[in-house]
Amino acid sequence: MDERQLRVLRELGESGSVTAAAEALRVTPSAISQQLRLLQRSVPVPLTERSGRRLVLTPAGQALAGAAIEVETALARARGTVGEFLGRPDGVVSVAAFHSAAAVFGPDLVRATSGPGSPTVALADEDVAQSEFPPLTREYDIVVGHRLDHTAPWPGTVSVTPLLHEPMDIALPTGHPLAARTRLTPGDVADQPWITVHDGFPLMATIEAIAAAAGRRLHLAHRVNEFAVVAEIVAAGGGIALMPRWTTRPHPQTTLRPLTGVHARRHIDALHRPERTARSAVRTVLRHLRTSAEAISSRDGTDEAAT
Known part of the structure; x- marks a missing residue:
């Protein structure tokens, strides 16, 4: 699993559909589906399921989407730290x-x-x-x-x-x-x-x-x-x-x-x-x-x- 896949899962849970997630992330619906398939291969339990015509998160998917928030927060903090290090005039x-x-x-x-x-x-x-x-x-x-x-x-x-x-x-x-x-x-x-x-x-x-x-x-x-x-x-x-x-x-x-x-x-x-x-x-x-x-x-x- 990687950052992009977790972001897609999180966006799917928040937007409620593959189409809406694709619009939010400015990619195609097929790209969203591909990232979800790649993520599913690394997890032993289902992350999504069908609810009528919509694809929604399972409880496991919701738990992982919640963890994705923490991952993105940590990565953003890490990028900020690196950026601050690179931009420092001293050191x-x-x-x-x-x-x-x-x-x-x-x-x-x-x-x-x-x-x-x-x-x-x-x-x-x-x-x-x-x-x-x-x-x-x-x-x-x-x-x-x-x-x-x-x-x-x-x-x-x-x-x-x-x-x-x-x-x-x-x-x-x-x-x-x-x-x-x-x-x-x-x-x-x-x-x-x-x-x-x-x-x-x-x-x-x-x-x-x-x-x-x-x-x-x-x-x-x-x-x-x-x-x-x-x-x-x-x-x-x-x-x-x-x-x-x-x-x-x-x-x-x-x-x-x-x-x-x-x-x-x-x-x-x-x-x-x-x-x-x-x-x-x-x-x-x-x-x-x-x-x-x-x-x-x-x-x-x-x-x-x-x-």
């Missing part, structure tokens, strides 16, 4: 982000949602391979992930809110001979020791593209995923590295130079399950992320927020 919104994105978006989200009536943001860091970001949307309302220009797009199982299209620059120790150049090519940097991420993480595809463009393998001296640590190793003279232009804090002893000859940009996107944005609070946090992304990309006088 907890869980946001996961990889480390460098968490460092720039996290503080902005905390500040933007600090007022009364705002969502409560629950932040988490998740530094995973590209393919592992979409599954995280099962655990979090919003997942901030990144992928390179030439890697596979996000799967259709998640909705995507673009945030940034961020350049990846070459980080050099201040005073390094290559720092005197305004731009660098794969040939310029191929013979340097490198500090790069572990295999499987998004930036490795660009490292491989640099090696292919230069026509030789790179010397991967250090494997470190955390950009703050990478910057310290670069500053100490341990090698060069690919560094995001906007989402890492500048280091006083490193210099960033643009790289030409390969695609050296990454997409930073907010991933979420489509149904999550039914909540007003989740939509509010997504708007804050977009506003934060626009501010981040404009700090060096450019406008590279994703569109």
